[in-house]
Amino acid sequence: MNRPTRTKRKPVYHQLSSDSEIEVQYEIKKRIGLSCVISKESIESNPPKSSKSLTRSTGSKKQTTLTNFTNPNSSSSAYSRIPRFNSDPGDVTFKKEYNTAVDVRWLEKYRPLTSSALALHPRKYAELKSQLEQMIRKTSASPRLLVLSGPAGSAKTAALRVAFSEITGTPVITATDSTTSTFDPVDIGGSDRGILEWSTPTHLEDVSMMNALQDFLSEARRKRTMNVTEKTLVLIEDLPNVFHPETRQKFCNELYQWLDLSLPVGELPLPPLVLIVSEMIIAGDEANGAIFNKFSTINDSLTVEKLLTRDILAHPFTQRIKFNPIAKTIALKSLKAIVHAEPAAFNNITSSSLSHFLNSTAEGGDIRSSICTLEFWAQSSEGGRHLLFDMPVRSGELGECSITPTRYHSSQYNRPANVGLFHAVGKIIYGSTNDSLASKSKGKGMDRPQLTDQDDNNAVMDVIQQWGQWWRYKLSPAIFENYLGARGGSLGLDVLGSCADIFSMEDTMPVALDQISCDVEMRHLRNKIRTAPDIIGVKPTISSSYQPLKYPQTWSMITQQAREREKIMGYLETTGGLCGILKGQYDAILYHRYYDGIITRQNPQVVGWLDNKPRVLGGGIGSGHTTEEIVDGKVGIESRDIERSKLNEDTWKQHSIYRFTDGDDIED
Amino acid sequence: MSLWVDKHRPRYLENVDYHIELSQRLKSLTTSDFPHILVYGPSGAGKKTRVVATLKELFGPAVEKIKIDSRVFTTPSNKKLEFTIVSSIYHMEITPSDMGSFDRVVIQDLLKEVAQTQQVDLQAKQKFKVVVINEADSLTRDAQAALRRTMEKYSPNLRLILLANTTSNIIAPIKSRTLLIRVAAPTNDEISTVLAAVSKRERVPLPSNEADYQTVFNNIAFASNRNLRKALLILEAMYAQNGSLNTSTPIPPPDWEIVITKLAADIASDRSVRRIVQARAILYELISHCIPPNIILKTLSFSLLTNVQPLVKPDIIDLAATYDHRLRLGSKSIYHLEAFVAKVMTAIEKKS
Structure with a gap:
């Protein structure tokens, strides 16, 4: 391998120098945008030089860009309002808490440098910090992989960097301070910043992407032996193309090897590896025609459960911290601090x-x-x-x-109001008082705020706007899965009957009328649930008025059906070849599936199943749980995980324990 | 070694145990110009057996040399569809439910392919080929309409044998173009006779007492619900489990039936939100085991009928009819089944 090839492997964005590209970078991703940031440390050590150079390089360009955005006539006033660090220092304490660099975007300028400035619930931060501390201490039992997951913009990366700097006592480093903090297979030893970050190379000549990751991880391992005292952290935030199943598999293998690596006695433990996953649930895609096609696994949603295999998630060395969307109050605090620091603007x-x-x-x-x-x-x-x-x-x-x-x-x-699926379901099932005065009555014990038609209308409109187009495949199954728990499970049977009937009726509507069906279904349901009389003498079975929501099982059911059908087909082909007649599919499902199981179990000579294993195809029905278990409250409506164990175990396990809370206190 | 139900399947029309005059009629058909036929009747009545025997009568033993292969069909929307075809040199057998909503294109294509090639074997008894379509009642309307055109167009080279459980899902033009042959379910006595014959051939230890001997078979016949396939499977399962048969040998109903019967009893005994949650879990499990939703609904309704007061029975039938229709119209079977359960609960509550 010669030198030029290696340099080509460097991520391309480090070579970016022109201002226009930097502007573009801002729009694309914050981490890329970091390339023109100067950390607080460097400002303090030699402020004049660096700030000047930066103003020259990025500031001037930015002004011209802004001119394009604003009315040309007012361009001169737009200049004057552009906040400058030098002219407007802000208050002193604030400066210390944020990365108040010079004329950069606020996102960079107010990048949190201390935990108090983080837009994150303190409890979550404490959890992260203690976990990280444990990992950095590098005892043999400490976790090796920390998975941070959450939606975009939930302060995952910021929190990690702050926590790392607080633990190690080094200043917060912004990823692209120096090229050495990103991966280059050759120069890896040169990093003294602590965080070793993987970034997917944009082009590779003679190695595959996954080999590069492998190199990166083994380098990281090697580096640990070179520098004993240094506290390093290996960070993977830039995922390879995990939608490609093989790449994903390789990626998981790499991680698993890292986890499973047995260290000889006396050898130093591995540096902590942190994986940051911006989870996204893209609705609808899996629904578009992929239903009947067993070959298709297209689903553009990215969740930790989907990304990592269960071996990894269940590994004792794996720790996982989930981030929620930033609670409104906390986000407001941070935003107000910025407003406070930028009076001119x-x-x-x-x-x-x-x-x-x-x-x-x-x-x-x-x-x-x-x-x-x-x-x-x-x-x-x-x-x-x-x-x-x-x-x-x-x-x-x-x-x-x-x-x-x-x-x-x-x-x-705004980014379109982020009504997550569960949020949407909650809005329909529990109603929402967000926009009315009635929300003030919230929190008075068990009393439900009185909802009005207007509230319902708002709630339904919100939901339809966001989820209307995925009504058939996502929203409706999700609501169906959860409607029984409405009003704490205290709804009368007749109300539930008519609710169930609504679902049934809307399902018969032609696809072309989806919009209308959705509208009708949502309003009808909401209205039914709201106006339902309380049954006298029946106390809500749940102490809180909100319950954990469940992810719809429709999809796992369809997957399992497909799997089952495949087995049946295999069976039909085998026996069909043996006895010269092809059995009907339904006969096989209804009778052969069960009786062949019994017969072949007793008499292995009978050729029933392909592999001749004595078993009932697909497992018996009703073997998973007895009805008594369900009735005996153990798996009643309270813990509502009856089916989870059976059907829902793989993909959506984590989601089913999502908690829905109304309004803005998601964090609690 | 194969299952008794396959092993003792009659190979010739002469050997078929019951509906003797039907067999004779089929035999006489083979001597004249063979029409398109539509064979219908409940599951386990012997439709397929008769059709295969008829084919053998038509073409001779070569129809038994079948090959099973799976074909991949690419739909206009570029989706790959895999389905199984059973064929001999004289006939071909397809099951349209493999094809989902693309059955029209697939069937048209296949039939055209078969019909356009003439019989190459000069020794062949007949100059046409036969296409057997299983589960013809699950064909979409679209596909049925297409079938009707094909029947007219390619009649010199092609005969169709349609197999269905009921003719009510088959459009009138097809019914009028085919000879309808009903294969009724065997009576309990007929089943008992067949069971006795099979047990004798398999040397199953049986009670020597003549009355007990009859009771064993009658019990099985009764439990099988006049489904000979089920009866034979039960017989073999009982033998496999116990080694011998007598009047006290337990008759194992299939697991899904047990589950549904239990659910019906539960619904009849107590109704609450919790019961709906439980019902849903069971329904999900049944559906994901590919038990057809309409069978679930039917079984559930009938076992509910045995459990409730007479006053509620009309309501249950009414609801079952409604939701059976909805099942056909809609695509999410769980919705309709759960709505049925919830509505039945409400109905029972009201009348009690």
Whole structure:
């Protein structure tokens, strides 16, 4: 292997120098954007030099870009409002908590440097920190792999970096400070920053991607022997193409080897490996025609369960921390801190429109997106009027109006309101009081807030907007799975009967009418559940008014059906060849499946099954659980995992214990 | 060694045990110009046996030399579809339920392929080929309409034998173009006779007492619900489990029936949200074992009928009819089954 080949393996974005590319990078991904950031440390050590160079290189370009965005006439005023670190130092404590570099995007500028500035629930942070500490201490029993998972913008990476710096006492490093912190098979020894990050090379000449990862991990292992005292961390955030099954398999194998590596006595333990997974659930894809095709496994959702094999997740050296979308209150705190630090940018914006904006943007649960939006919003507005969208939002008048202006805002600026599937299900089953005054009555013990038609309408509209197009394949099964628990399981049988009938009826609608069916189903259900009378004398079986929601089993059921059908087909072919007649599929399912099992178990000479193993095909029905178990409360509606053990075990196990909470206290 | 149900299957029309006059009629058909036929009747009545025997009568023993291969068909939307075809040199057998919603294209293609090649074997008794379509009642409307065209177009080279459980799902044009042959379920006595003959051939130890001897078979026949296939399987399973048969030998019903019967009894005894949750778990399990939803509904309804008060029975039948229809229209069987359970519970509550 010669030198030039190796250099080619370097990730391409380190070679980026032109400003326009940097601008593009901002839009793409925060981590890529880091390339023009100067850490706090370097500012303090020699401020004049670095800040100057940065202003020169990125600042000027940014101004021109902004000019393009804003009204040309107001371009000069847009300049003056661009926040500058030098002219506007902000308050002192704030500066210490955030990575207040010079003229960069706020996302970078206010990158949290201490745990108090993190937009994360303190409890979650403490969990992460203690886990990481344990790993860095490198006892032989400490975990080797830490999986951080959560939706995009839930402060996973930021929290990890802060935690690492607090543990090791080094300043927070931003990933691309130096090229050495990213992987280069040759220069790996040179990193002194602590975090060793894998980044998927954009092009490779003579090695496959997975071999490169293998090299990276073995380098990381080797490095540990070179420098004993150093506290390092190996980070994998940039996943290979895991939608390709073989790549995913190799990736898992690599991780498993790492976990399973047996270390000789006296050898140093492995450096902690952290895997950050931005989970995403993309609805609908698996539904588009993949139902009847057993060959198709296309599903673009990415979750930890899908990514990693069970061996890895269940391995004693694996630890997993799940991040939730940032709670509104916490996100608000961070956003307000930024507003506070940037008084110039918000000079012309009325406090009411600002608070409307903050509220709506913080709802998304994506702090990264919120900060970006905030910055853009602040810079594109003047005198309370938005130059881009020319939408008047004045103080007071609209504030208490029932068609809340924030809704209008959010459609303009925000990442589309993040109504997750479970959230959507919750909105239909439990109703939502988010937008009304009734929400104030929340928290008074068990009392359900009185919901109005308007609330229901809002809730249904929200859900339909987000999930309407996936109603048939995702939303409806999910609601179906959970509707029995509505009102704490205290609904009368007649109400449940009519609810079930709604599902049944809508299922018979032609696909072309999906939109209407969805609308009708949601409204009908919501209305039925809301108006249902409480049954006297029946106490809700659940102490809290909300229960864990379950992931729909439709898909795992279909998968299992396909598997079963394949076995039956195999059986039919074998026996058909033997006795010269092809049996009917249903005969095989209904009778042969069971009786052949019994007969061949007793008499192995009978050729029934292909492999001649004495068993009932596909396992007997009813063997998984007895009805008594279900009735005896053990697996009643409370713990609702009756079927999980049977049908649902692999893919969605984790999801079924998701908790749904209404409104903004997701973190708790 | 194969199962008794296969081993003792009659190979010739003369050997078929019951519906003798039907066999004679089939035999006489083979001597004249053979029409398209539609054989219908409940499962386990002997439709397939008769059809195979008829084919043998038509073409001679060569039809028994079958090969089973799976074909891959690429649909217009570029999806690969795999299905099984059983064929001899004279006939071909297909099961459209393998093909899902693409049955029209597949069937059209296959039939055209068969029909366009003439019989090459000059020694052949007949100059046409036969295509047997199993489970013809599960063909989509679309496919049935296509079939009707094909029947007219290719009639010199091709004869169709359709097998179905009921003619009600088959469109009228097909019914009018085929000779309808009903194979009724055997009576309990007929089943007992067959069982006795099979046990004798297999030398199953049986009670020597004449009355007991009869009772054993009658019991099985009764449990089989006039389904000869089921009866024979039960017989062999009982023999395999116990080594000998007498009146006290337990008759094992298939597992899914046990589960459904239990569910029906549970629903009749107590109704609550929890019961629905339990029912759902059971329904999910049944469906994922590929038990056809309409069979689940039917079995459940009939076992409910034995458990409830007379007053509720009409309601249950009404609901079963409604949701059976919905099952046909819709695609998510669990919805309809659960709605049926919930509605039945409500009905029982109201009348009690």
